[in-house]
Amino acid sequence: MLESLPLELLCDMFTSLDIGSILNLRHVSRRLREAAGAVPAYVFATEHGLDAVLALFWSGLGPHFTLHDLDNALRTENCAVPRCDRFGHFVFLPTLKRVCFGCLGHQREFSFLLLGRVDIAESHSSEKSGLVHVMHTLPGFYSEDKTAYHKQRHHIVAGLDSVKPRDPDQGHYGWPCRFRYLAAIALPFLECSGSQVRSHHTVFCNRCSG
């Protein structure tokens, strides 16, 4: 039984487990919950990136990312786009890459297609190979238009270099850029030096607000 493993081994296991499994295992027993609480990456993720943890879980992306992946995203400061050195306010959930507001709206790697517009057979085999991830968007308010509530869940595919649109005319920009906010979430940057941990939330980011 998992519970009988030494705490140290359980902690190692949690770090390399995917986020979906961790959230499920926590409900199995008190000992597993305690083990999760002893893993620094888990504590950081739930204290500073709980919205991202839950979004990954509920959007079906949990199995694709480990605690270690999320920890890396939390400790990355800048946008992942080459030659963009702006602060990355968001993570793009299908790839867990940091991205700034400007690049999220305009760079091709943060575009996606609706599942129905993708060559299904090809994207399923690509998903198995880990090249593309299907994400089920969550209902909520997105983009700058705070009055537009997205009630419907959309099933989208990112990782577009390996996915072919069914209708070639659709291209990779099949959806207006403003819908990209459905696939991104704000994530604070964690700055750790020694035992000191500081988290920089978007509202406190003085690099972009000046």
Ligand SMILES: [Zn+2]
């Ligand atoms: Zn950028």
Ligand SMILES: [Zn+2]
């Ligand atoms: Zn900023």
